[in-house]
Amino acid sequence: MSTFAASFTAKRTSGGSFLIEDLLPEDIFTPEDFTEEQKQIAQTTSQFADEQVLASIHEIEAKNYEVTKRLMREAGDLGLMSVDVPEEYGGLELDKVTSTLIGDRISVSGSFSVTFMAHVGIGMLPVVWYGTSQQKEKYLPRLASGEWIASYALSESSAGSDAMNIKTRATLSPDGRHYILNGEKMWISNAGMASLFTIFAKIDGEKFTAFLIEAGTPGLTVGKEEHKLGIRGSSTCPLILADCYVPVENVLGEVGKGHQIAFNILNVGRYKLAAGAIGASRNALRDAIRYGRERIAFGKPITSFGLVQEKIAESAAGIYAGEAVVYRVVGAIDAGLASVDKSAPDYSMQVQKAIEEFAVECSILKFWGSEMLERVVDHVLQLHGGYGYVEEYPAERAYRDARINRIFEGTNEINRLITTGWMIKRAMQGRLALLPAIKKVMDEVMAGPGERNGFHGTLADERALLANAKKLGLFCAGVASQKFGMELADQQEVMGMLADILAEVLVLDSVVLRTAKMAGRNALGVKLAKYYAARSMRVIVNAAERVIGAVAEGDMLRTQMVILRRLTKYDPINTVALGRDIASAMVEAGRYTIQRSVA
């Protein structure tokens, strides 16, 4: 934990509790809580991204790795890659909100942000967390400076989602001084530029272990670059290991415990991906507004038209919600980390546990964030009309680049299964009081119509929606469990629907809390919150109906539908007027903003 603690620390909470607990606005971390230093760091990152990275975008996309490597070294010189590195190895050891903020602001280019994030996250963190002091001393300074680029190799051609099924083998050499690795890896980011690889293999076909292997080690070959739909400037290659001799000192962490590394790293990768999605969304929306203000049709800039404004408003609301949920979750992680003793011998393990506490939230961030980005880049391409379809404008690149986010870092299908699966697992383990909460809701709704909306104030309707959404989530989880029992995990479609409800509850909760925390100082924020809430409820209702349809029939179905309707009774708001208002603020500012000028 850094010496320079954030001036505001969120309330200590536990993972999954968002469904069963109601926090106060002052309990969560919001973008409005950034410290001066965090804002300056964000500014340095944005300037570097806009002025240096974007300026070289064509070179990057043409796979000119010398340019990418130079930019990585410049990023290293600025300290952008030292944030998670301990001070004793030349790092800054700052909080997770700061490192997330960097991931957010750097994301102006899909290719560069994948290179950067793969290096800083899955590339460097295994060494930070599991490295011996010799390994850390040897590798961390060069990785933090960008002199060396790191790469993480877990997936194989036949083992992606089921990572435990990898086939790459390691055998101890007769003299006990090396492990000999044989196998292959697939889809390895940064492979064509990397100097250090973290490669996972099974010792004797059983013990899942991580190895640090330097580029150029005999027996390690980097295969040909994949020709990808998007992130073309990011290096993606297979690796071939043919009698690759790795010194035993290069085992990372413990023999047979490599899966721990893999799972823990993924949690961080997931929330960082969401942060990158928000940054990319902001950047894309800026391009769209810039284009829309200039493009004239029927005598007016196209930003004057309703169907254009609607897309701008939807995109802006998605970004607002994304900022709210990402920084809420990462702030909660930092709050958990605040009580971890830096000098403890198992410090790294405790850090990972504090992050793992929020594994459900991290999975939600990943699938929700990537899909939010998808909606934005789709709107942005459409807003550009024909110019969105050609390479001269950045819209098509953003569109192509976005697509990978639903696939890597765990497919969105896997992340949905994890979301629902781990909520239930925690409940079974007694870590989350889910079952009592479900029971309470079931009793309540079965008893009959409840009290009216007891909320007052600016977001009263949205807070009522949120309260009902939580009940609905618990109710759906309850009826699904009742129907399928232990077999629920095999009902992937229902698990997916439940995950959608859980995600919207977490996001809407974060949106309402963020907006309430601004305490009436921000009228635009209130509009964005209302606009997002309207969409959120439609998603929740849709998923809930499908759950009920899948678990009930006949009278039971009708009863459950009555409950559903009771819990989702609300008057639709005027999203047209709201959307136009939101869009006009964005158009006037030229980009996503939550500030509105007194015009």
Add this chain to the structure above:
Amino acid sequence: MRILTLIRQVLDAQEGVHIAANQIDRTGRKLVMDTMDEYGVEEALRLRERGAQAEIIAVAVGPAGVEEALRSALAMGADRAIHVEADVELDAIALSSVVAQIARSEGAELILCGGQQSDWDSQALGAATAERLNWPQATWTRTLELSGSSLSGKHDTEYGVESFEVQLPAVITTQQGLNEPRYPTLPNIMKAKRKQIRKDSLEQYGVQPKLRRKGVVVQTTQRLRKIFDGKDALTAAAQLVNSLRNEAGVIQ
């Protein structure tokens, strides 16, 4: 030696300009250090990196928000800052009085400031300050070198590029191309947290604005989207004049 770098905070170039209550509306807008002043901060840092033993003090006069710009200067590498808190806007002449007083009280030998303000385009600040202090000034500086207490360099004049050599103390004003301002690095941003920003009040300096703003109007540009065939220059010129007079109404 003490170097003062003067900084002002202006609207970010990408922000739209709006009027409210007869002033430029800055609420909720992105404000940044004037790039012209960034060149000054950067040049001070380079002089030090090239061997000068210097304490670099960033100075700004303005409302509370100006502190952000001072923190940027500190994050770039300035040693400390002075924030003269003022809610009233000061013109360059009035501002120069504050700067001159600070220069004297701090015993500064070199003042760096922007050659021209990015927002109001005034070039007077450097010159007015030099006048008050009776110091030499080199404006629109392109290159600068310090040797002992002697500054040499090149600067732009109306007639071309001029080499100069001047003994400290002196005022140097900047221009684009003098240097590439560095991004504040993360370690420096964190170090800047501990650097001092001294708060002074405008009253201490006994200065009043010399100008009173009567009104502000934003001139909008309109595209008429006309293309004149330029093959025959005389005809094209006549057509242009006609258009400007009778269609756009901008000349009589």
